[in-house]
Amino acid sequence: MHLNTSGAGIVGMLTGFYTVAPTLGIIHIVSGQSAINLFITYECSALIELAAYIALVLFFPFFKNLQQRLKLLGFGVIYLLLANMLRLTVTALIIHFLGLPSLIWAHVIVGRLIFYVLTIILYFYVFTRSQVLHIKIGRFDFKTGGA
Incomplete structure (x- = not known):
């Protein structure tokens, strides 16, 4: 929650359109004469999606080795965190x-x-x-595009 709030706060800090309190998981948005606080909870922090992604990478049968799994874990976790920060930023804007x-x-x-x-x-x-690339029909496979 802290990481997502901090990441979304970068645009707010640069533009002054909203402020964040990362330790509290709050985005404070002022709009005209009104203001609202968005509390970043577990649902808003993408923890559920991160857990599902991690579990799928760990147990998906088409990855060759631990190194490939770790690479995909690192990339995917960072990607999902950035995607969620973008979601929070767009919502605040x-x-x-x-x-x-x-x-x-x-x-x-x-x-x-x-x-x-x-x-x-x-x-x-x-x-x-990755699953489609492992499909082989007779002598045809998708990796080489032919026999």
């Missing part, structure tokens, strides 16, 4: 510019849409692509 009435759709729809589209892209490259 929408609320800053469009006001408090935009909170629900900014957080629930736009923010999650950004995060889950980025997650699907990661999953495609890490899991789907």
Whole structure:
């Protein structure tokens, strides 16, 4: 939670559109005459998605060795953290510019849409692509594109 709040706070610090309290997991957004605090909880911190990704990498049968798994773990965890920071930043910016009435759709729809589209892209490259590359039909395989 602290890492996500700090990462999302970079844009707020540079623009002055919002401030963060990383130790508390809070993003403070001022919009016109109103203000709101977003509390970054477990759901907002992407911990559930990180745990699912880690478990899949550890037990997915198509990875060759521990080194490949560790490389994918490092890349994926950093990727998901950055994707979540982007989600929080976009949510905070929408609320800053469009006001408090935009909170629900900014957080629930736009923010999650950004995060889950980025997650699907990661999953495609890490899991789907690696599985497709292992498919072999007769003498044809996808790695070489032919026999």
